[in-house]
Amino acid sequence: MSPLVLGVAIALPEPMATELTQWRARVGDPQARKVPPHVTLLPPTRVAEASISDVRRHLRDVAAVAGPFEMHLHGTGTFRPISQVVFVAVASGISYCELMEADLRSGPLERDIEFPYHPHVTVAHDVPVEMLDHAYDGLVGYDARFTVDAFTAFEQDQDGRWQPRHHFPFGRQP
Numbered sequence: 001m002s003p004l005v006l007g008v009a010i011a012l013p014e015p016m017a018t019e020l021t022q023w024r025a026r027v028g029d030p031q032a033r034k035v036p037p038h039v040t041l042l043p044p045t046r047v048a049e050a051s052i053s054d055v056r057r058h059l060r061d062v063a064a065v066a067g068p069f070e071m072h073l074h075g076t077g078t079f080r081p082i083s084q085v086v087f088v089a090v091a092s093g094i095s096y097c098e099l100m101e102a103d104l105r106s107g108p109l110e111r112d113i114e115f116p117y118h119p120h121v122t123v124a125h126d127v128p129v130e131m132l133d134h135a136y137d138g139l140v141g142y143d144a145r146f147t148v149d150a151f152t153a154f155e156q157d158q159d160g161r162w163q164p165r166h167h168f169p170f171g172r173q174p
Helices: 016-026 049-065 094-104 129-138
Strands: 004-011 038-047 069-078 085-092 120-125 143-148 150-156 162-169
Touching (some): 004 049, 004 162, 016 129, 038 049, 038 150, 049 094, 049 150, 049 162, 069 120, 069 129, 085 094, 120 129
Antiparallel strands (some): 004 038, 004 150, 038 120, 069 085, 085 120, 150 162
16 A cells, blocks of 8 residues: 555635636646645645544544634745745734644644745745746735635645545534
8 A cells, every 4th residue: 555645724715716726827837737725734744544544533633623713815925035936925814724733743644844834825836937926926915815614635646636535624523
């Protein structure tokens, strides 16, 4: 059995998801059709298939203690020059994301991360500089709010597409 590659994220609702996917495609990002718009809570992580039931239990436990919150996306940011990424910034909801990220990255999903955690929505990654600038300038006035009441476990398929596999609503479920 080969390991699964799992990620956990807050999926963006419509119409935001379509709008930001279109932006990512417009700037030529090859991941536009493979990675749905999201705020990462757990980056891509290899998980042995034999431990998947422990992982799902862990995800349910983390979701059970979380409560709904409002996320406000506003404006743009970048990780340049460290990483060639432009993103829509999380203006409100950051602390909720930080708490869930820390909880998720424990137990069967304990792992180190390469960079400090910073919730955001990627809209351009590893594209030419002029396209990074276009995304940055074109979305500088972006403003959206939505209620977050769950997170989703995504699995990367053989073609590199991230497929939603399990939805974990916040709060204790019967």
